[in-house]
Structure formats: C-alpha cells, structure tokens
Amino acid sequence: MKALDVAIKDMTQSFRSFFAVAFMFGIPILVTGMFYFMLGPGSGADEGMKLPPTQVQIVNLDEGSPLFTATMGSIEPGSSSSGLDFSTVQSMGEVFIAVLGSPDFTEIVSLTIAEDEVSARAAVDAQQAGVAVIIPADFTAAMMEPDTQTSITIYQDPTLTIGPAIVQALLTQMVEMSAAAKISVGVTLEQLNRAGIAVVAGKEQEIFMQYEETAMRRETAYQLLEVRTPSGEVANNQAFNPLGVVMGAMMVFFGFFTGAATAESILREDERGTLSRLLTTPTRADTILTGKLLAVAATLFVQVTFLMLFGWLVFGIQWGQLLAVMLAGLSLVILAGTCGVFLVSLIKNSRQAGLIFGGVMTVTGMIGVMNVFTMNAPGVNPAVEKMALIVPQGWAMRCISLAMEGAIFVDLLPWFGGALLWSLAFFVVGNLRLKRRFA
C-alpha cells in the first residue's frame, strides 16, 4: 500500500511538471502533427501514402498488320474477361493504350495521346508530362512475326524517379506478356507441325491474342502468389503508414526520456533530503524503491496509451491488431522503464543525469528509431535495420513497426522476448545498484 502511495505521489509530481508533460505528450504530438499537415489527412490510415498520377504522353505510330486486324475482328465485342473491347483495335499499340488508360491505372497514370513524337518529347521537356512513350510503326508486326525486332521508346523527365519507374514497369510487363505469347505460340505450332497436324491459316494469330488476353487477367496472375506470415496466417499487408512510423518513433524516443526522468526522482529525492526523511519513517527501503518503479511503469503506461489513442483518433493511425499493439506497447513500457532505472543507478546526481540523458538517450534513441529517417524506403541498406537492434529503443520500435505492418500477437512474441531480456538485464543491474546505494 505504501509503495502505491509513493507511486501516486511521484506520478502527481510528474504530471504537474510542465516540462515532463511537454516531453511526454506535447512534442510527440507536435512532430506527428507537422508530418500530418505535410503529408495530408488520411496518410495515417490504411489508404497508405498516395502518389499523384504520372502524366504520360503516348504516341502510337504502330501501323498494325492486316493479320492482326482480321484476328481482332473475330473477337466478339464484350467477350474479353478484362473488360476491354478489343474488337475494333487496329494494332498492338492501341491495345497498350487501352490497357494503360483503363480504370485500373487511373490513380497512377494520367494518359494523353500525343499527335507525334516531337510534341510528346516537347511536353516532357516543358515538364508538362513526366514520361513520353513512343510506340514504333512496326510494333505489331514485330509482335506477330517471328524474327522481327523493335522497341518502345520511353522519354522521361530526369528529375522524376518513381512515376517513370512505374510506367516502365507497366510497359515491361505488357511487352513481356506479348513476347511470352509469341514464344508460346511459336513453340506450339512447331510441335503441331512435327506431329503432322496442320493449323488453319490465321489461327495462330487467334491463339496468340487469346493467350495475351488471358495473361492480362490480373486476378489469374495474383492467384499464383499467396503471402503468408511466419505463423502461417495470411498477411494483412497494410499500406505503408508514414504517420504511424513517425508517431511510433516519437513515442519510443520520448518514452525512454520519460522512463529515465521518472526514475531520476530517486536522485532528486536523495539530493533534497526527502529520501533520507522517508527512511526515518517506518517504511522499508524496498517499499520505497518498489513505489518508484511502479511510478515509472505507470507513467509510461499512461503516456503510451494516450499517444496511441490520440494517434488513432486524431491522425487516423492504424496501430495494428489489438493484442499485437498491446504487446508492442508493453515492450516499450518495460524497456523504457527498466532502462531508466539502469541509467539512474549509474548516475551520481541530477546534474550528471542531464548530461547522460541529453547525450546517451539522444544518440541511442536516434539509432533505435532510424527507420523514421528511411521511411521503409526500398533499397535501404539492411544493415540499418540491424543496427537499430543494438540499442533497446530499436527493439521497442521493431515491435511497434511489426504491429503496424499487420503482424499478429504470435508474430511479435520473439521480439517481445528480446525486449524482455533487455529489460531483465537492466532491471537486475539497476535494482541491485540502487538497493546497495539507498536501501
């Protein structure tokens, strides 16, 4: 009971301190709020980070071929499972334009048909378009005839990266599908010839187009892939959540400061004589220390819970599944609390505490929440992720990140176990040193 009294007293003091409250709640919310306004509302929800559609100028110089026209004419209108009407198209170039301009890609590509190659390039030069796509005159012929080669030209704004890369990826996929169709039909006809089976003239083009059209069904391709988590559950691949990463990082960074600053009350009480006075009352030193530890844990619990609820309600941050989030929050509470106790046990007085917290906590905090700087961008050196784990903040951040990425309770257990080991080491050493000193 007395331990609880000490804890409540410590918490009352903490929450009455303007600086403590600013560090616990004000700064994390302020920083996240800045990102919220920079990235725009909704960036914390599961809609993910939205890129503006890339402006594409496309020039279709493709002259088609009579065989292609005849083949496409045999397709009944509306029979395409992709929803596109290919019955009237005259060339492969028109097929590409129809696909790129389909509703599936309106959020990432804004397509404009240019009159000629010069005007398309000029639009890119004037930065009115990010990419110009020039489909050559012999494109259909090259796709339909064996031993014919040609290439689509992509002309891009050199200052852009992501938009042109997306357009290039889409075109590559379509070209590869056509090439695969061409190879497949060629191999099939050769096998039929060897078997002495005659193919009706023009039938091969029909087979080619049927193959192409089937391959374009996105759902067919996706059915070949199923992504699962280590526990065997189907992964809930939520979109990248930049606000969540920022607020999670702020929570970890300042949570460790809260843990240390609350634990520092032991030093402050020692310096102000209230600890000695407490020891003249019929209250055991163990009870006083227990109360102090309770205060650290409870203060952190309040901070983490409040920030998570605030982030969810105000910024729309999706922290993940409830149990996983609770485990991630718990990992932060125990890591920050015990780390604070450990650090305080090494410090002689509150003047030293300022230096230690300012230096050690800032550096380790920055290392631990490094992913806020990389924003989970692809191509980041994997060593960065591993380096974060050399500090306790990195483990807390990893638990929170995994929860945000859709990991379930079981997925988090190994990481929580790691956090628990850190905490145990901190607690044993810190508690032992503090008892030796004050009890």
Add this chain to the structure above:
Amino acid sequence: MENEYAVEVNNLHKYYGEVKAVAGINFTVRKGEIFSLLGPNGAGKTTTISMICCLLRPTEGDVLVMGNSVRKDPQAVKACLGVVPQEIALYEDLSARENLTFWGKMYGLRGVPLRQRVDEVLEVIGLVDRQKGAVAKFSGGMKRRLNIGIALLHKPQMIIMDEPTVGIDPQSRRSILDSVMQLNREGATLLYTTHYMEEAQELSDHIAIMDHGKLIALGTHAELVKIVGEMDRVILTTNIDSPQVIENWKATEGVQKVTAEDGHLSLLVDDSNQVLPRLFEAAASAGVRIASVEIQEPNLEAVFLHLTGRAMRD
C-alpha cells in the same frame, strides 16, 4: 517496571575508514525531557542523530529507543520517532495538505484518522489558510513550520530535531523554540541538536557537549557551568596582544586564564567587578590601549572554551 529512558546510547561508534565520526559515546534521555546535543559543526551531532534514526548503522555499540534496538528492530524504532531534519525536506510541487497527507501515510495513518490529524497539525503550525498552496511559494519560515509539522503527524513518543533553526530569521527561530517548549509541555520527549549555546541553555533539561566525535561534558546547565566554577569571562579588544602583555595580565590578581582569539583577549576572572580596575591599571602601565570590554557571566560557551581551549564558533 517501565523504563524511565526514552533513549539509551551505549558505547556508540561510527567510523568512515580511518575517520572516527563518533568515537564511543554514552548518554541517556529521560522520558518527557528536552535533551540537547551541543557542539560545533563537525562535532558528530548529526552522525549520532542519524544512528538514532536508523539512517546510519553504528560501527559499534547500540541505541535503544523506547526500549527498541536500532540494530535489531529499526522499524519499531522509526515508529516511535518523529524526525525534523536539518534541511527542509518537503515536496515543493505539492501543497501543504498533500505533503502532510503523504507523510502521514508513510507513518501508517489512513482514512479519517489521517484527515483529522492533518487538520490538527495544520492548525498547530498555523497553515490552515495556506493548506492548498504549493509549498514552493511558501516563505522560509512557513516551510520550517511545515517541516516540523510532518514530524508531529503520528503523535510520536520521541521527537528528534536536528538543528532546526539554522539559517532562519530571529522571528521564525523564536516561533520554533516556542513550539519545542509547547510540545514538551504536552508530554513529548525531545532530542535537540544545535550549535547555538543560547538555544541549548534556554530549552534543555540536560545538555551533552560533543567535540571531535566525543562527549566532553554532560549534565544540566547548572552542572555544566560549575565545571568552570563561578568565574566571569572578560573579553577585551586592545591595540597590542603581544605575549608579554598576555603574561602581564595572567599575573594580575584574580585572573585565572588568558587566551587570544580573533584579535580579542578572553580572560577568565574570579569577579569581574574587582578585577577590571586592575586590568585597566596594568594596561595603562604597559602602554596598552583598551578599545572595548565585554563581560559574560558563566555560560556554556565558557564551558566549551574551558574544556577545549577554543571557542564554539571555531
């Protein structure tokens, strides 16, 4: 038969390496009395008090508080004690009432009895009107009163005050001394440490004088004064304090002891009324000019000077 002593200090030692902070002291404090530990800074008073309060473990010896050993049952000892530390030990960001409530809980009080006792103590220390104000905004005197009030919460049998009047204005000091005497009249036993001999003289039933970790004298004020006899102390300020002059005055009839300190000469004399004219005579014949004269009747300062050869303030 009930023990007549509130505190029994037996052969108490405290060493810090080679340094003997307290070197084998013995004394007893009777129930219902005010007992003062007097001595200069660094004499070992606070170390002794800390061992009685169970803040420090004795290197050797033991202390019994209300019959409980500080070595064997420190929790029982602490339950009997109300301690007023030398420095103000309060939570400045809490109010006076919150401070009293918290400390009351630490002394084991709860619920209605705690609230009633907090109200009573607020009344006693005169902070009823300011009970909700943050202690940080209190004056030094108000903090001192609250500092004392905390020690009274659980109606302790024994109150220990460690130099409670250090660094405060005369008005607050007077108020504290009055409250100490009031507590004693209400039946509390008080152990009081100070380096102000006037306080010890005014308050105490018994006085122990400490120096360099040892008890050098113990008794009532009257008993201690008898150590230096009925001699007066004459303090002279002169323009010359050469050894020759000092020797001349030592030879003067009625002068028992002469010591030079801080530009003054301190003389222990049998009767100042008779000796003073002779001193002026001797000064005139030696060409010494006396700038000022102060006469002190026998007091604890004289006792300390007599026993140690130096003034308390040294």
